[in-house]
């Protein structure tokens with residue numbers, strides 16, 4: 001019999017209280033029944049879905065189910081499979097993995113489809129994504145989802161051997177704090193050609209919006225951490241017919257697109273899309 005989500009959450013907290021710390025006063029937390037609390041009486045209660053909410057208030061990220069669901073279907077549909085294969089190799093047999101900006105959790109779930117990971121924690125600032133993530137049922141026993149802010153992580157120092165940071169912002173000071181001394185950050189950032197057909201389709205008149213540069217992101221990573229390996233992957237993904245409309249809804253790229261243009265693209269969806277990404281492994285400086 002599978003446990004209810006809230007019971008799974010309680011068990012995880014009972015077994016791993018030392019992974020967490022209070023995000024408000026930074027002191028240790030203790031697990032009691034369905035909560036974590038600190039000596040200053042900051043208390044975090046498990047939701048029915050077995051998640052914890054570590055923010056002072058709900059954050060409007062702009063990401064909602066309308067974006068998370070199509071994105072998840074594309075990830076599970078194989079759009080990032082070559083990327084995930086490399087990441088899974090880089091994770092090796094490491095025990096504790098933190099996914100920063102996990103969204104609806106499909107990247108982590110797909111990584112575990114390749115090979116199970118002993119313990120995973122995924123968080124996102126968008127509650128909608130984290131709730132959806134709790135629906136994945138292929139994960140190893142030790143996994144936990146929460147809502148948190150990447151600039152003030154609710155995790156104890158040196159807690160994770162690997163941090164995943166896939167298409168999401170960084171806060172290197174916090175990453176290095178929660179990363180174990182020999183741990184590694186695995187970061188995935190878009191390359192110049194990433195989703196280029198979609199950019200061109202969305203903004204045919206605006207050359208500036210068709211281009212993306214990751215130079216600043218790379219410079220900042222190199223300044224804050226020691227890059228130990230870099231790989232660029234570029235390939236064309238043939239989009240299965242049932243997922244072609246999902247591509248139009250999966251990213252913030254669509255936010256500025258006119259309704260007329262979108263209607264046109266729904267009639268004439270893209271059949272192929274370029275995936276061009278940089279994968280980086282970095283250690284603490």
Ligand SMILES: [Zn+2]
Nearest residue numbers: 022025038042
């Ligand atoms: Zn506290």
